Amino acid sequence: MAGLTAAAVAAVCFLAYQASANVPADLKEKPRTPATAAPSISPSGGPKQPTADPLAVPANSGTGERVVYALADRRVWLVDAKGKATRTFPVMPSTVDPAPGTYGVTSRSGSVRGSDGVQIEHVVRFATAQDVAIGFSAAVDGSMPSPDPTKKTGGVRMKRADGDALWMFAVIGAKVVVVA
Template sequence: MTSQQQNAPRSSARVKRSRVNPMASAALITAAALVGVGVLAVQANGSAPNKAPAQAAVKQQPVASTNQAGQPVAPSADPLLGLPADSGKGKRVVYSLSKARIWLVGDDNKVQMTAQAVPGTITPDADTYKVSKWVTSGKASDGAAVQYEVLWGTRLSPTKFGFDAIASLPPDQMPSKPAAGTKTGGVRLTQNDAQAVWQFATVKDTPVVVVS
């Protein structure tokens, strides 16, 4: 083969056959990719769980809050928690014997606070009483050192009952039940709750409504 034959240009028809349209090549690649994605989607759909993640997820139980002593604390997000019906009107302290709980209710009949309580060994009758006296610190009838005493009772026994707190306990720790065989009309609260009652019932004759 001569040198002229080796360097001879290719025919125009041959050039056309060897060239590939760039647009067509991109279209083919895109189509192939879409087909691959479709296949993967079908495979994934065939192996996917029937339930959506939100439905299949196990609902976690809320963790109960506790105080410093490890005792459970009632939730306080809803201040109207269990407010007994027919417990009076206006500013008052409501005390439920069956629930061992108090509520501080303002002049607008809205609950300002609710707290768990430890009943005394002397139980008041369901009735309306009046606050008569306040004692910063002292000794209760069962011998316990208490503070933030808000005393209440009837006209004949105005200091027979009271709300108070054990002086030696941390601010948010619930007190224990009075010792067996002792007599006290003190309704025990945490230090924080007793102080709140002390600040709330600052006016003599503030009603204390006791319900069953």
Template sequence: MAKRLNPGVAVAGITIAALVGVGFLAAQAANSAPENRGIARTSTPTPSAASGAPAPPVYVPPPVPANSGTGKRVVYSLKDSHVWLVDEAERTLREYRVVNAPVKPQPGSYQVTLKKEEAQTGSDSLRITHSVRFGAVQGIPLGFAATDTPLDKIDTGNKSTPSPSGTARPRTSAPPAKQSAGVRSNTEDGAALWAFAPVGTPVIVVP
């Protein structure tokens, strides 16, 4: 006659098997997580609208510009003042707004030539960190850097001051812009770019 299994032993065995299965699935999920955890921007849930209030607009990231190369690269759009960090699998790990420099590069293909993480004073007199240089324009260092100055407070030299009306004083022109080819971002985005792009990484500048 077959020996009857103790019910308590059977339940314990089932419980152990279930726990082992959960642990295996958790390990699989951890192994499939992206490697660039500090580079990829984490998504934030859209807050629910209050009763009777219109829902806030949902941010839709702009797509990577067409004809901007393939593979791991930094894509920089002059017209949109925007940067994309794209990995080898053509996934956009991060995208963000930047402030263009007064002296702009020509569209084309460049590559990272020099990096400096420490704080310094940029050619536009701003305090910058996480500099990523990828060339020069008119002999001026060309590159990305982070700044703790709010982006909407950065003067790119493109604003003109209107002359007061009703005066005979001659109109004076705005002071010339500082000769800077530094593209500025906030500190978080600048640090992500610095970590993403070692020396030799392609930088594609599009119109």
């Protein structure tokens, strides 16, 4: 069954590539220049200012291979030794945040029950704050609900596929950089 699924996915990807490579010139999207770009309106009603690439690795996150966790963006980047993001994904922060700074992965657990009672997997712990262990994890049921604000929790939740990628990337001692 898995072989058939893999073959079907490969066939769809190949056909999509062929289709995109053979789009007639008159149907291809033409790059917009700033003078012809459609105006954008901000929530306040004024023109929206162009922003940097929201998926770019934060500039103040150090160098080398690392996991970057941006508190305000609720996002994690897996960054290779050359400083290039190999993956980025949204996360649901816990109720207790680590202070911005550089940490190392201190422990990992394949499967445990989280402090919120949810069964979790691929737990990667890297900090302690307010006597709470802080770490990345994915709920086995795939959920990413907002944590109960009345409880002190340290689980930074992500989707299971993202949890798998982080688990493979962030071994004991791996650098984790937390930015505001």
